[in-house]
Amino acid sequence: MFNAFLQVVSKELKGAFRRRSDILNPIWFFVIVVMLFPLAIGTEPALLKRIAPGIIWVAALLAALLSFERLFKDDFIDGSLEQLMISPYPLAWIVSAKVFAHWLLTGLPILLVSPLLGIFLSLNMDTYYALLLTLLIGTPILSLLGAIGVALTVGLRKGGILLSLIMLPLSIPILIFSTMAIEAAAYGQSYLGLLALLGAMLVASVTFAPFAIAASLRVSVS
Amino acid sequence: MAFNSIADFFSMGGYGFYVWLSYCVSFLSLIILIINTINRKNKIIKMLNKRIARQQRIKNAPSREGIL
């Protein structure tokens, strides 16, 4: 069973490396959006430090949205989604593998480019660590939530905008807790409690989301 | 009665605009919701009536076969 998980992940990764622009474009978008803010509101370091957590998180959310379409769309079109459904393994398990691969391809690169943003927005070291930790815990939740939305809308012709309408309100708690943690770090306060809350949300969504995704896929494919 | 005169009642102690705006918009949206529900019902019934009429026509159709 664990083998199946790894197989799905490696198949996803191989497929993605064949079309590298699919991985690079959301990251590129993320960096550009973050870059727009200093240009639009001014480059005063104190101001930037104040709004940096919000900017980075909103940009991460938008970049994640851009990448979601890919999660099930191709499989839906070429019919391999139906094959996954009749495979001997539980659909929720296979789906978690796909979401994990998706996170490796979109969440992880965001983490990797975040030092650059830390420099852009003149974050100090403590704040940057907080940013890194919230991204590490928060982006998997985003991937799981987004996967539910994609699974619901994949069969629709104009699912893209609907996906963001459904998903953005649901991701508000992650946004709030993450930016609060980063802000606390910027003021030199402890943010462990907030991280623990984010962690609890991660555990809850890892546990429940795969079943919701599987149920939604059954609706979309039938 | 909490008010002494009709003018008093309409001015709501200076807050008339906000109070009446809230009440008007609220009841208006409830009424729009009711109208929308009734409209939908009428539309469905009209659609069903059309279907019944079509079935009737299909039932009566064989009599025309001789003409053709």
Added chain:
Amino acid sequence: MWKCLHPYAKPEKSYQLAGKLLPWFIIFSAITFIVGTVWGLLFAPADYQQGDSFRIIYIHVPAAMMAMAAYSSMAMAAFVALVWQIRLAEITVIATAPVGAVFTFIALFTGAAWGKPMWGAWWVWDARLTSELILLFIYLGIIALYNAFSDKVLAGRAASILTLVGVINLPIIHYSVVWWNTLHQGATISKFEKPSMAIEMLWPLIIMIIAFAAFLGTLMLMRFRNEILARESHRPWVLRLIETDDAQRLQKDK
């Protein structure tokens, strides 16, 4: 014990039951609405702090409460729909969503109109108002998802799943917003906290809450009947029903 409920899993029986209940709901909600509004606007004494502007409470609070109540009933119906595969429960979910959305809109609008004289601004990022706004977006998302599917059976199931995801998320959203609010605004006086309302102010509020609940029930029944008719439009019982209705109407006209 549950046997007496079994016949109502049939759409025809539920349709008839809803039809029988509907007139009572209409009468009850009309009476409570009139009594509550007149009492609240005319007879309740003015608040010693907020003056007559507090009369907005008689629609704001009931609308906000019933918006939440509508969502919880949707969530329960969605749970039933997904676990026991009962299609009437899906129909209930989708019959309730627009009513809940309108109630949320009313709560938001009256909150803003109340905030203007009290806080001096139409919109303040108050925790309650913010979570109401998010609730409105979730309602609209469910309705939009339902409308996006052309197959209404699938649409009902998708809407049910989204409703359940939303209900898990709503408490988290609420508490995160409350926490965020206390952090960002310091201590603002919340106008919604009603420490101890005088009894003559409380009565109209209770009546208005009942009125909104009855209105919710009325509209749910009406939309529930609509959805059944639309979905079952190919079944013989629906066509028979319409035919007898038409015949009765013709007789009345004569």
